[in-house]
Amino acid sequence: xxxLDQMKDKDIGEIGTPERDKYEFDLRMEVLGNMIKSxxxxxxxxxxxxxxxxxxQKSQISKLERNTKNVTIETxxxxxxxxxxxxRFSVEMNESEFKVA
Amino acid sequence: xxxLDQMKDKDIGEIGTPERDKYEFDLRMEVLGNMIKSxxxxxxxxxxxxxxxxxxQKSQISKLERNTKNVTIETxxxxxxxxxxxxRFSVEMNESEFKVA
DNA sequence: AAAAAAGTTGAATTATATGGAAACTTTTGA
DNA sequence: TCAAAAGTTTCCATATAATTCAACTTTTTT
Numbered sequence: 051x052x053x054l055d056q057m058k059d060k061d062i063g064e065i066g067t068p069e070r071d072k073y074e075f076d077l078r079m080e081v082l083g084n085m086i087k088s089x090x091x092x093x094x095x096x097x098x099x100x101x102x103x104x105x106x107q108k109s110q111i112s113k114l115e116r117n118t119k120n121v122t123i124e125t126x127x128x129x130x131x132x133x134x135x136x137x138r139f140s141v142e143m144n145e146s147e148f149k150v151a
Numbered sequence: 152x153x154x155l156d157q158m159k160d161k162d163i164g165e166i167g168t169p170e171r172d173k174y175e176f177d178l179r180m181e182v183l184g185n186m187i188k189s190x191x192x193x194x195x196x197x198x199x200x201x202x203x204x205x206x207x208q209k210s211q212i213s214k215l216e217r218n219t220k221n222v223t224i225e226t227x228x229x230x231x232x233x234x235x236x237x238x239r240f241s242v243e244m245n246e247s248e249f250k251v252a
Numbered sequence: 253a254a255a256a257a258a259g260t261t262g263a264a265t266t267a268t269a270t271g272g273a274a275a276c277t278t279t280t281g282a
Numbered sequence: 283t284c285a286a287a288a289g290t291t292t293c294c295a296t297a298t299a300a301t302t303c304a305a306c307t308t309t310t311t312t
Contacts, residue, residue, distance in 0.1 A: 071232075075225060075228060078224075078228070079224065082224075085242050089242060089244055092244065096257080096258060096259085097258070097259060097260095098257090098258075098259090106300080106301065106302085107301070107302060107303080108258080108259070108260095109259085109260075109261080109301085109302075109303080109304095110300070110301060110302080111259090112258095112259055112260055112261085113260085113261090113300090113301090114300095115259095116259095116260075116261095119298080119299060119300085120223045120224060120225045120298080120299070121223065121224055121299075121300095122221045122222060122223050122224075122268090122269075122299070122300085123179075123180065123183070123221060123222055123223075123224070123227070124176060124221045125299080125300075126224070127176060127179070130242060131172070133244070134244065135242050135243065135244040136242065136243045136244070137240060137241075137242050138240065138241055138242075138243065139239065139240035139241075140238070140239055140240075141186050141190060141231060141236050141237065141238050142236065142237045142239065143190055143193065143234070143235065143236040143237070197287080197288060197289085198288070198289060198290095199287090199288075199289090207270080207271065207272085208271070208272055208273080209288080209289070209290095210271085210272075210273085210274095210289085210290075210291080211270075211271060211272080212289090213288095213289055213290055213291085214270090214271090214290085214291090216289090217289095217290075217291095219291090220268080220269060220270085221268080221269070222269075222270095223269070223270085223298090223299075226269080226270075
């Protein structure tokens with residue numbers, strides 16, 4: 051028997067290695083992209099309409115959703131604000147947890 | 152009597168205006184910067200030491216903490232990973248809440 | 253099955269985040 | 283009070299995120 055974590059360690063690389071870090075990062079970015087898409091759909095907007103709200107072309111929205119790239123906080127907040135959704139992020143170290151708005 | 156929100160609307164600008172948006176953004180970035188600083192101190196590290204962990208100069212850490220700039224997700228994750236802290240962000244729209252890892 | 257709408261992709265451009273080096277300022281502690 | 287350590291700032295280079303435009307593909311509608 052093998053746990054999922056063990057499989058990831060073996061197949062992708064141990065935590066801390068560049069390969070594994072990239073994997074974890076890409077994963078989160080992918081989730082983030084999907085998130086934009088989900089909320090947009092929830093709001094019944096096309097990429098073009100969302101683009102208009104923010105002031106960018108539909109192609110830009112497409113790229114954010116399919117996240118070909120790393121993204122800045124500003125962009126994330128801009129998009130979700132247009133979608134009337136709240137982004138909250140928090141940092142937790144062991145016991146304590148610091149909330150960031 | 153005036154609520155804090157009313158004061159902000161009046162003094163900084165209504166929500167949605169560029170001025171107010173900038174204010175709200177700067178605020179969150181400031182909190183984020185303070186967050187880095189807090190966790191770093193918690194770990195008893197100097198900016199230089201944290202820099203070494205990541206592979207950047209202390210000046211770079213200073214910039215992140217004082218948030219002279221917008222930041223990419225990657226940078227944020229990189230820093231907090233070095234600090235062995237977990238960043239979690241989630242998106243909430245009205246009722247439902249979507250978790251991003 | 254065509255036409256229209258929605259979404260994707262690639263190439264190119266612009267804006268800006270990342271980063272280093274060095275000088276400078278502030279804090280710490282001997 | 284002075285020296286060392288820590289933190290900040292400025293100037294600069296480089297990398298890359300943000301963005302557009304136009305052509306293309308996929309999905310939806312009629």
